Amino acid sequence: MPAAKHKIVTAFEGIPQSRSLETYLKHGGYQNLKKALSMKPDALVDLVKASGLRGRGGAGFPTGLKWSFIPKDSKERYLVCNNDEGEPGTFKDRYILELSPHMLLEGMIITAYAIQSKKGYVYTRCEFYEEIEWLNQAIDEAYETGYLGENIIGSGFSFNLDHYIGAGAYVCGEETGMLSSLEGKKGYPKLKPPFPAVAGYLGKPTIINNTETLATIPWIIEHGAEAFRKFGTEKSPGTKLFCVSGPVKNPGVFERPLGYPLQKLIYEDAGGLIDGKELKAVIPGGASSPVLNKEDVMTMKLDFESLAGAGSMLGSGAVIVIPHDVNIFDVFKVTADFFHHESCGQCTPCREGTGWIANILQGIEENKGSPADFERIYKIATQLMGRTICALSDAAAMPARGFVNKFRDELNAYIETKRNTR
Amino acid sequence: MNEQVTFKLNGKDVSVPKGWTVMEAARRENVSIPHFCWHPGLKIAGVCRFCMVEVVGRPKLEIACNLPVTEGLEINTKTDVVKDAHKWGLEFHLINHPLDCPICDQAGECKLQDYYMEVGKYKSQMTRPKILKPKALDVGSELVLDTERCILCSRCVRFEEEVTKTNALGIFSRGDRSIIGTYNEEKLKHNYQENQVDICPVGAFTSKRFRFKQRVWFLTQKESICPGCSTGCRISVHAKPQERRYFRIKPVLDKEVNGYWMCDIGRRTFEHHNLENRLDSASLVKRGNGELAALAEQLEASSPRDIALLVSAQYLNEEYQSFFEFFVKELGVQKVYQWREPTEKRDDFDNILLRGDRNANTQGLMGTLETFGLSRNARNEFDDCLKSKSKVVIALCPEITSGFPSLGTHLTQLAEMPFVSLWTCLIEATEIKGLENLIPMKSFFEKKGTTLNYNKVERKLESPYPSAVFGALDVSEAVSALRSEMRKMLGKD
Known part of the structure; x- marks a missing residue:
């Protein structure tokens, strides 16, 4: 792999024709697969455990530990790549496909070998028109050159991969909703237990990993767990892709070590705000992460623990910058409408609660608000947390509570302003 | 002998066969845990999220229907945090419910009403317009469906999947726009439709034959055996003996004979009993x-x-x-x-x-x-x-x-x-x-x-x-x- 500081999944940045198999091979592509196939599967699981790699999809669950949950006596196992990047503000997985789809494939094949899966799926968001084509092409190339299919590069290990395109539901990015969708059903998340590692796709043990997580695997094989741990913090090792959006001078995807200062990301890497705008707030990890105010932003470190400690979360690493001239109520309402629209409707609290919150905000916008409204929203949101099959309900509740917590005065003032203009 | 597992239910030691859920154990012990989607004759869906119980030592409340009893588990069903969860659980089910009880056939045997008295008794916090959905839909020869009253517990969908194996019903659309319906607006034709009226915990499915005929609290119930065929389902006959009229038949659980169900042909066997016939x-x-x-x-x-x-x-x-x-x-x-x-x-x-x-x-x-x-x-x-x-x-x-x-x-x-x-x-x-x-x-x-x-x-x-x-x-x-x-x-x- 091209060697550059802090660059693991973005190693191919700046390299021409980076998506082609030729370029990938030229830079040592699929050498890590060869190395991995010469190791024992369990040793790979241990290596990834030792690296401390945590899921990059948002939840941050330790990857190696997840792999080890597969029952030892199971024969039929599946690997699914969660490439349904739908968290508002997130555009990192598509960047990996743009740079180097083979890196994802190599990571997947190594993972499949580690968990001894013979069949895998990539579940891709349907709006990724170009990325779907790029990945399809990479898969074709990998089959043609023997990196996918039967007896991969003479190792005796076989792994077949299908590319499945979603149909636009956010909830299908939830791993068990994704499995339902893959099975051809409505994308309802599945009741747990049993967990997918025990009973997943078609009731068989299944590992679901995020694109970024899987694309990190070849680097860990090449450089080892210790090298990976040189980046990041003790509990959040490695690098992470951050997607900076909003009115900044240089929006985009940045690979930075975990624990990186948020202020530096926004003001140095992303170049600060445009047109003399002032920073008001930041949503640090996609729409489901609670908002930070300016004070928080200035001291925040971007890792799982620091953000959780501040009552927010690292999530998918989608940093949304909100300037002074944007009304927090509008951000709140857009967020609430999103989760209302995307709740699958299976669990009552989420189905009714997300709608209720959006409904109350609608009332406020129509000048029918009352000072009790935000307190009620806070109470409703509290009842949505930890009460449902999947985390979509929490994803809706946490930012709702966050907006009320951090911007109560501005929100209440908004009701008053509306009343005065009635 | 089946292996027994002992756990604590509201402080009391309870032993049940291994593999039982907290919901099943609580039912045997006559401890009421409010629920809508769980039905003993159907697979666990775990979607109404109403049967929350407290598991001592665990941070979150959990649903009793999908919680296996394990040795030493400590479950509380009546603590303040559980009561609060039940109250909210009910309110979430009711915020968009039309509350048309006076004209609803289910009134008197509606789980929403029962649970309001048991775990609700709150002042509604819903101040916004409710979601409107299609009503009085003709979905089958025996059934009328009101999707506004529906609480989307999915019992009916599972019944068609697991019992009649017709998959005749599905949940269409998403979120709070979800509605129960049939594919291509086909009508249910099978002989087990009225079980939907029984298992529907609310007034979403009502019986064409019975609706608007009688308020259920005026009916007497006596157990009998269905005379409709040689299966001999155990039934309950609902009648007004003082008026010498029979109104409907419902199945009674008989694990050896009919389980929880009975057929529509059997349900019609009361008609010839009435005076004019x-x-x-x-x-x-x-x-x-x-x-x-x-x-x-x-x-x-x-x-x-x-x-x-x-x-x-x-x-x-x-x-x-x-x-x-x-x-x-x-x-x-x-x-x-x-x-x-x-x-x-x-x-x-x-x-x-x-x-x-x-x-x-x-x-x-x-x-x-x-x-x-x-x-x-x-x-x-x-x-x-x-x-x-x-x-x-x-x-x-x-x-x-x-x-x-x-x-x-x-x-x-x-x-x-x-x-x-x-x-x-x-x-x-x-x-x-x-x-x-x-x-x-x-x-x-x-x-x-x-x-x-x-x-x-x-x-x-x-x-x-x-x-x-x-x-x-x-x-x-x-x-x-x-x-x-x-x-x-x-x-x-």
């Missing part, structure tokens, strides 16, 4: 009301060889016993014929509950015939009776006519025989010219006794309704009355 003694007044005396005279004047018994398999064991005791043992009658639908496919089975043998007590009749040494008669059919040149026929008429398309023809044919005494509860018998001797009978739900189902499972009918008509008898009563008529006659001689 019944033969009563009053309708016979103009004939002089001396039917039994007339029959006694005929019997007195005939040789047993000229007497025939035509017996349907829709009476109770005790009735057959006294019937054959009198006619066969005492009078020496030997000619016995089974009265069955000639086109019946007796061994048919729909793989759920309904059997081709539409008689509730075929096995009981067979058994009694055997007791009286009449097994060979089991093969004698209706046509054999017609051809038997008997002078007197005593006929125990079937009361369930739905599986008996030939009944009308049979009655007309019988009317041509010299003397037929028809024991029946059907008013239609009075319309057949030539049927002179009619004995009004009690219907199935008005009798005490036992039946044997197709599998020789014995079930008791223990709590009969008073007969909907005056002067109706069961077979045993008719036989004793006949016996005394004959004694009277002998006395006169």
